[in-house]
Amino acid sequence: MHRMIQLTASHSLAGILFSGCASIEHGPSPAFSCAEKWVVLPISNFSEAPHAGQAAEKLVENVLRSRGLRELTAYPPGLEDSLAEFSSSQKQYDRSLDWARAQSARYGITGSITEWRYKSGVEGEPAVGMTLQVIDIETGKGIWSAGGAKAGWSGDALSGVAQKLIHNILSNASIACPG
Numbered sequence: 001m002h003r004m005i006q007l008t009a010s011h012s013l014a015g016i017l018f019s020g021c022a023s024i025e026h027g028p029s030p031a032f033s034c035a036e037k038w039v040v041l042p043i044s045n046f047s048e049a050p051h052a053g054q055a056a057e058k059l060v061e062n063v064l065r066s067r068g069l070r071e072l073t074a075y076p077p078g079l080e081d082s083l084a085e086f087s088s089s090q091k092q093y094d095r096s097l098d099w100a101r102a103q104s105a106r107y108g109i110t111g112s113i114t115e116w117r118y119k120s121g122v123e124g125e126p127a128v129g130m131t132l133q134v135i136d137i138e139t140g141k142g143i144w145s146a147g148g149a150k151a152g153w154s155g156d157a158l159s160g161v162a163q164k165l166i167h168n169i170l171s172n173a174s175i176a177c178p179g
Helices: 002-017 052-066 083-087 089-102 158-170
Strands: 021-026 031-033 038-045 072-074 107-118 126-136 141-151 174-176
Touching: 021 158, 038 052, 038 089, 038 126, 052 072, 052 107, 052 158, 089 107, 107 141, 107 158, 126 158, 141 158
Parallel strands: 031 174, 038 072, 038 107
Antiparallel strands: 021 141, 107 126, 126 141
């Protein structure tokens, strides 16, 4: 019995050591309700990877749904009138808030991508850095925010590392969903 506990402990340690490096910073979270209507707003992309913001939006939507959030709608990307408007993060954010208000949403989740790449070198490890923020749609003010960075191993997929980071970030938000 003692030997089995040691093996389990060493396996747990190995899992921690080989799960890649991650760092998360977050503020205190108010209690959010699943009964309220939520929207996924555009996530700004400050990385060099095209479409990283849209990829992150889909992953955020997936993680929130897996946590039990059912009243969730994603901002339709086709609402941009022109390439010039699409390139302006502030204009897109303002327009997305107007859209969310028209949807009678209570909360929105948005954020930014700061890193979304495979590191250069022989190993080519995936690396993701991002922030997420819950917004009160009525006021447009942030209620909760968190950010983090995660690097994977050379065999890991970038999207898998991003999904784990998003899951870890959102696990710090107090979203109460009935079982």
